[in-house]
Structures are given as C-alpha cells and as structure tokens.
Amino acid sequence: NGKEASSGSHEGTENGKEASSGSHEGTEDGREASSGSHEGTENGKEASSGSHEGTENGKEASSGSHEGTEDGREASSGSHEGTENGKEASSGSHEGTENGKEASSGSHEGTEDGREASSGSHEGTEDGREASSGSDEGTEDGREASSGSHEGTENGKENGISSIARGDTKVNDRHSHNRKNNNKDNKSKKGALNFLFRI
Structure with missing residues (x-):
C-alpha cells in the first residue's frame, strides 16, 4: 500500500x-x-533446557527418568521395570503380587491377594486366615471348635455339659415332677370323693 x-x-x-x-x-x-530452541519443536518455542528427544510436546522429562515411562515423567527412584504406570513398587515386593504392592512380610505363596496369612495358619483354611489354635480338622470355616466339643456337632461349637449327664438330670427332673403331679391328682381325687360322699 x-x-x-x-x-x-x-x-x-x-x-x-x-x-x-x-x-x-x-x-x-x-x-x-x-x-x-531446538529445531522442529512445536510452534518454535524453546523446549526446556536438556529435554530428551521425543518427549511429549517438547517438555523436559524430569531428570533421570527411565526411557519409555508413561508421558516421560520420572518413575520413582528404584522402581521395578514393568510395574503399573511406572510407580515404584514398595521395597521388597514379591514379583507378581497384585498391582505391585508389597505382600506383607512372610506371606505364604498363593494366599488371597498376596497378604500374609496369620502366623501358623493351616493350609487350605478359608481365605488363608489362621484357624484358631488347636482347632479340629474339618470344622466349618476352619474356626476352632470350643474346647472339648464332640466331633460332628453343628458348626463345631461345643455342646454344653455332656449330653448324657444333662439328659439324666432332665429325666430325673421329669420323674420328680411327675411324682408331684401324681400327688396333686390323688389329693384332688380324694377331695372330690369326699365331697360326693358328703352330699
């Protein structure tokens, strides 16, 4: 113009x-x-100093980052290769535990979710928890049947005092109860007869 x-x-x-x-x-x-600025960076802006080639949008990956970690950020120091999203698995974690978290120390292999079964647990108890000490094999849910329980009682709970003894006391009670009733009946019968005789 x-x-x-x-x-x-x-x-x-x-x-x-x-x-x-x-x-x-x-x-x-x-x-x-x-x-x-580095040649070919997005829209000619300078990539932050020391950035790694090929990191997302030319931003600098944090120092010491591992190659190939998600979005070029630094995986926490000492992280295991292949852990989820490059975060460090807690120290001493077992390989293959769920999401790279450390199974509690001394956990048994194959327990549910890699947590430690309580110490001294019996193999094969439900969910790897410890059956209470001295439990009888085969009781329902691996809990200890109360001390002195009879085998085969319902869900491993202890029957009260031995059933025979308890049965005896019941039988005795019943007999004595019957005797009392008989006495009452006899008295009432006599009373009725006397009443009739009076009439």
Missing part, C-alpha cells in the same frame, strides 16, 4: 514488518523463536 516498510525489514517477511532481530528462517509468522 505504498507505505515504507520499517527500516531494515527483511524481504518477504509477512506484510512488510520487520522480523525481530536474529529470527530463524522459517519460524512461524517470522517471529523469533526463543533463543537456543
């Missing part, structure tokens, strides 16, 4: 304005890329 291009403008820059001094050829819209 016949106006003078600003002094020192480069030929062919957009709309005749001067590109800022020292701009790199081919940067977007003729503006200067920040000093020291």
